[in-house]
Amino acid sequence: MRSLRARLILTLIGCITLFLAGAGFAFYAFVRVSLRAEHDRALILATDAAAPHIVLHVCDALSGESMEGEQRGPDEARDGPRPADRPAHGEPERWDEVARGPPPPRPNPVRELLERDDFVLQVWGTDGTPLLASASLGDTSFERLGRGLEPFGPIDFSASGAPLLDLQHPRSGAPLRAIVARFSIPPLGGAASGTEPGTLELILASDTSQTLATLARLRNLMILAWLVSSLGCAAILAVAVQRGLRPLGALSEQLREVDEQRLGRRFELAAPPLELVPVIDQLHASFGRLGAAFEREQAFSADAAHELLTPLTGLRSTLELALARPRSGEELRSAAQTCLEITCAMQAIVGDLFDLARLGALARAGEVGTEQRVELAGALAQAWVPWAQRARERGLEFVSDFAPGAAVRLPASLLERVLANVLENAVDYADPGGPLLATIRALDGRVELELSNRAPAGTPDDLAQRAFEAFWRADKARSANGRHAGLGLALCRRIVGATGGQLTARYADGQFALCASWPEA
Amino acid sequence: MRILVVEDYAPLRHSVVQCLREAGYAVDECERGDDGISAALSGAHDLILLDLMLPGIDGFEFLRQYRAAGRDGHVLVMTARNAVDDRVRGLDTGADDYLVKPFAVEELLARVRALLRREYQRKSPTLRVGHLELDTRSREVRVAGAPVELTAKEYGLLEYLALRAGELVSRADIWEHVYDERSQTVSNVVDVYIGYLRKKINVPGHPRLIVTRRGLGYMLVDPGE
Numbered sequence: 001m002r003s004l005r006a007r008l009i010l011t012l013i014g015c016i017t018l019f020l021a022g023a024g025f026a027f028y029a030f031v032r033v034s035l036r037a038e039h040d041r042a043l044i045l046a047t048d049a050a051a052p053h054i055v056l057h058v059c060d061a062l063s064g065e066s067m068e069g070e071q072r073g074p075d076e077a078r079d080g081p082r083p084a085d086r087p088a089h090g091e092p093e094r095w096d097e098v099a100r101g102p103p104p105p106r107p108n109p110v111r112e113l114l115e116r117d118d119f120v121l122q123v124w125g126t127d128g129t130p131l132l133a134s135a136s137l138g139d140t141s142f143e144r145l146g147r148g149l150e151p152f153g154p155i156d157f158s159a160s161g162a163p164l165l166d167l168q169h170p171r172s173g174a175p176l177r178a179i180v181a182r183f184s185i186p187p188l189g190g191a192a193s194g195t196e197p198g199t200l201e202l203i204l205a206s207d208t209s210q211t212l213a214t215l216a217r218l219r220n221l222m223i224l225a226w227l228v229s230s231l232g233c234a235a236i237l238a239v240a241v242q243r244g245l246r247p248l249g250a251l252s253e254q255l256r257e258v259d260e261q262r263l264g265r266r267f268e269l270a271a272p273p274l275e276l277v278p279v280i281d282q283l284h285a286s287f288g289r290l291g292a293a294f295e296r297e298q299a300f301s302a303d304a305a306h307e308l309l310t311p312l313t314g315l316r317s318t319l320e321l322a323l324a325r326p327r328s329g330e331e332l333r334s335a336a337q338t339c340l341e342i343t344c345a346m347q348a349i350v351g352d353l354f355d356l357a358r359l360g361a362l363a364r365a366g367e368v369g370t371e372q373r374v375e376l377a378g379a380l381a382q383a384w385v386p387w388a389q390r391a392r393e394r395g396l397e398f399v400s401d402f403a404p405g406a407a408v409r410l411p412a413s414l415l416e417r418v419l420a421n422v423l424e425n426a427v428d429y430a431d432p433g434g435p436l437l438a439t440i441r442a443l444d445g446r447v448e449l450e451l452s453n454r455a456p457a458g459t460p461d462d463l464a465q466r467a468f469e470a471f472w473r474a475d476k477a478r479s480a481n482g483r484h485a486g487l488g489l490a491l492c493r494r495i496v497g498a499t500g501g502q503l504t505a506r507y508a509d510g511q512f513a514l515c516a517s518w519p520e521a
Numbered sequence: 522m523r524i525l526v527v528e529d530y531a532p533l534r535h536s537v538v539q540c541l542r543e544a545g546y547a548v549d550e551c552e553r554g555d556d557g558i559s560a561a562l563s564g565a566h567d568l569i570l571l572d573l574m575l576p577g578i579d580g581f582e583f584l585r586q587y588r589a590a591g592r593d594g595h596v597l598v599m600t601a602r603n604a605v606d607d608r609v610r611g612l613d614t615g616a617d618d619y620l621v622k623p624f625a626v627e628e629l630l631a632r633v634r635a636l637l638r639r640e641y642q643r644k645s646p647t648l649r650v651g652h653l654e655l656d657t658r659s660r661e662v663r664v665a666g667a668p669v670e671l672t673a674k675e676y677g678l679l680e681y682l683a684l685r686a687g688e689l690v691s692r693a694d695i696w697e698h699v700y701d702e703r704s705q706t707v708s709n710v711v712d713v714y715i716g717y718l719r720k721k722i723n724v725p726g727h728p729r730l731i732v733t734r735r736g737l738g739y740m741l742v743d744p745g746e
Contacts, residue, residue: 302604306574309601313623314533320626321536324543338532 004248008241009234016237017230024222031218035211039177040164047179047204050113051157054123055185057110058131058200120169120176120205126185126198140170142178146201151182167205175212178205247273251280263291303471307349307486315342352487356470356494363498373521374412376440376449377402383419384438387427395433396426396453402440406447408518410499418495418503421488422451422514431456431510447520452506452513464507467514468493489514522637522681523547523698525566527557527583528599529575537570537599540626541633545660545677547701554578558586565697566594567640568633573600573611581614588615595636599624634658641684648683651743652727655683664722671721674699678714679722682731682741691738715739 113121114134122142123132130141145165152159162181169176183200247269254267264287267280322335362368384398391398408415426436430453439450455463466472471486489505496503501518524546528534534550541548549564551557555577561569569587573580580598587596595617600607603621611619617639618632634657638644648655652665660676662669671679678699682690692711704710719731728744 306601309622310530310533313599313601314530314536316623317533317536317540317626317629321540321543324540324626338535342532 005241005245008245009237012237012241013230013234016233017226020226020229020233024226028215028219028222032215035215036177039206039208039211040179043164043177043179043204043206044159044162046119046206047159047162047181047202048157050109050121050204051152051159051181051183051202053109053113054121054132054202055157055183055200057108058123058125059185061131062125118207120178120203120207122203124201126200128201131200132202136169136171138171142167142170142203142205144201145203146180146182149180149182149201151184151199157183166208167203169205169207175208176205177208178203247276251276255283258287260294263287263294300470303486304349304353307471308346311342311346311349315339315346318342349487352491356487356491359491359494359498363494368414368498369411371409372411373407373409374415375405375407376415376447377404377406379412379415380419380438380440380449383416383423386420387423391427391436394427394430396430397435398438399435400438400440402438403442403447406440406442407521408447408499408501409521410501410518414495414499418492418516421492422516425488425514426451426453429456430454442520445520446517448515448517450513450515452511455507455510455512459507459510459512461507463512464505467505467507468503492516522567522677523549523565523701524633525557525561525564525569526550527552527554527561527569527575527580528572529553530572536626537629540630543673544630544633545673545680546633547677547699547704549701552576554580554583558583561587561594562590562592565694567698568636569594569596570629570633571596571598571616573598573602573607581610584611584615595640597632597636599629631658637684643684648680648686650683650686650741651730651745652724653683653722653730653741655680662722664724665727667724669721671718675714675717675721678711679718679741682739686741686743689734689738689740694738 110132113119114132116134117136120134120136120142121132122130122134122137124144125131128144128147133141145163149162152162159179159181162179165178165180167176167178168174180203181201183202185198185200187197250269251267254265258265267283269276269280272280318335318338322332327335359368380400380402388398430436434454437450437452439448439452441448441450460466468489469486470490473486489503493503496516496518499518501516503514503516506513506515522545524541526534526538526541526548528537528550529552531552534552538548538550549560549566551560554575557569557571557575558578560566561583571580571583575583578586580600584596584598587594596615597618597620598611598616599620599622600611601622602608608619617636620629620632634646638646638657646657648657654663655661655676656663657680662671662676662679678695681695681699695711700710715731715733719729722731723729730741730744732740732742734740
């Protein structure tokens with residue numbers, strides 16, 4: 001498991017380096033495409049410029065004329081071969097020209113092109129005969145690539161639209177960018193010469209090694225810049241994340257100091273970031289609830305220990321007393337009987353404690369069965385039987401008002417336990433001579449069972465609030481048989497809650513009522 | 522010595538009461554706090570053993586009412602509440618000692634003896650009056666070095682007189698401090714037991730230890746003084 005700091009740093013560095021790499025790649029691609037486009041445009045322009053001269057040069061060569069010092073311009077080339085009645089170049093047409101002497105030989109662009117190192121030219125005739133080739137080619141040759149192309153010309157020699165290819169110099173292997181084009185040429189010797197018009201096929205290539213080297217340098221430089229930027233970002237991010245996580249570290253330190261003795265402590269951060277404020281509030285609330293639960297648990301354990309310590313003391317003192325001196329058989333039998341009663345009482349308390357814990361666990365796991373349908377009136381009538389005699393002795397009159405057919409879904413054994421507890425409480429604690437009212441009613445999809453009685457004088461006002469507290473008794477007297485240890489109603493509430501119901505208490509005007517309600521079956 | 526036990530848990534109350542009676546004390550018992558305070562305020566108990574969690578009124582309220590009534594008898598609290606707060610509260614409310622459950626009967630008796638000695642400003646567990654010697658720990662009595670067998674009631678009467686040696690002790694005092702509410706209310710029961718004691722502790726060659734002040738009461742005297 002990586003730390004949050006490591007995760008943040010790695011994620012941020014990953015994102016930033018990816019972004020830098022992407023941006024660098026895009027920039028490099030843009031530069032590369034731009035340079036290539038510029039190169040291609042220059043190549044096309046060069047082809048456009050050279051094509052008329054090449055056509056003218058080739059035509060002149062094919063028509064047997066000397067090319068040296070007799071070059072014509074492109075306009076002438078476009079106009080076709082010179083008519084026979086026109087004087088040849090170099091011939092004086094007027095005497096003033098004679099007087100000036102022969103004009104200087106015009107530069108031959110084709111020958112210059114053929115001599116250049118940065119351009120490579122090769123021209124083939126209609127029948128594929130190599131007509132021109134750059135000096136750099138030596139005895140090597142390009143492969144003919146333009147045989148299937150539509151020829152340009154004879155009027156327009158623009159090579160726009162001609163295919164551009166990446167080739168290698170056949171001799172040196174240098175990278176080249178080449179344009180492949182075909183041009184129409186007029187009949188040699190003019191339209192009246194009787195010769196057929198033909199085509200020229202050319203490859204004009206320029207050396208791209210310089211451009212590629214420039215691009216390679218740019219790429220290396222960008223990779224270096226990317227590495228340096230990434231390392232720099234990592235260092236900055238490490239510091240930034242460290243500073244950013246400082247409040248979290250401080251909170252973590254304070255959390256580490258929390259134990260069961262200090263659940264109520266407050267977490268204080270100097271200028272806490274907004275994102276941590278709700279976390280701190282939630283921590284305060286959670287630890288508050290935990291502390292309250294812990295205190296309840298401690299109080300419960302203390303109460304449980306207290307309830308067990310008193311009978312334990314009784315057990316010990318009874319045994320010590322019996323052993324303190326020689327006793328008669330009757331005395332020893334009496335002591336043994338007392339010890340047995342105390343043990344049974346402790347067993348009852350421990351059993352209730354165990355049931356409380358077990359029911360809590362079952363309820364949390366949702367494992368309390370609700371398949372069994374139990375009719376409440378029948379169950380209550382049956383549960384009343386064991387208490388009827390004691391109720392009569394205390395002058396309590398059992399008054400019932402049962403809605404017919406009201407039933408709930410829960411294990412019958414648990415319902416019997418609830419009914420036995422609440423009836424025992426009512427019979428033992430009700431003010432003698434008063435009625436004991438049992439009501440079963442069905443309301444809004446729920447079934448309610450209410451048992452109410454008159455409370456004796458001196459009943460504390462907070463009876464309803466505290467009735468379900470474990471080990472709380474309205475009258476603190478313990479019974480020697482373990483009954484009324486203050487666990488019965490707590491257990492009942494847990495049973496009713498675990499079976500989908502609610503158990504509530506009401507105490508007003510001297511009347512105490514317990515009301516259990518479940519969804520109607 | 523007369524002791525009041527206020528404890529709601531019947532088995533424990535019964536065993537403590539029996540244990541104290543077998544030790545020679547007169548013992549009254551109450552189950553409820555409100556009954557206990559009535560008994561304590563109306564009786565002349567040398568010591569009260571008090572539980573804290575009681576029906577009626579609890580032990581703290583018992584102590585408050587007892588001290589508020591100006592009673593300065595010693596109170597030993599017996600409780601399962603052993604938290605420091607509870608002990609401090611109990612002692613601050615007026616208890617003289619605190620015994621946490623579960624306890625051994627021997628410890629209970631030792632604390633009872635200690636508190637009773639304090640009640641009568643005695644520090645030694647051995648009481649000596651002339652040639653009479655009482656060991657309150659073992660409840661052995663020796664007269665001129667020879668052991669004397671006494672019943673629990675006789676020992677209780679002699680111990681009370683020994684604790685108040687040199688003082689005139691009226692029959693009413695003896696009745697209140699040596700006999701409990703179970704005792705027969707026979708008018709001359711004190712005189713009868715004094716007679717029993719005299720027979721057992723008077724030895725030839727030694728002056729009498731118990732002197733009668735006719736119409737006033739009895740006095741245990743040191744013949745050498």
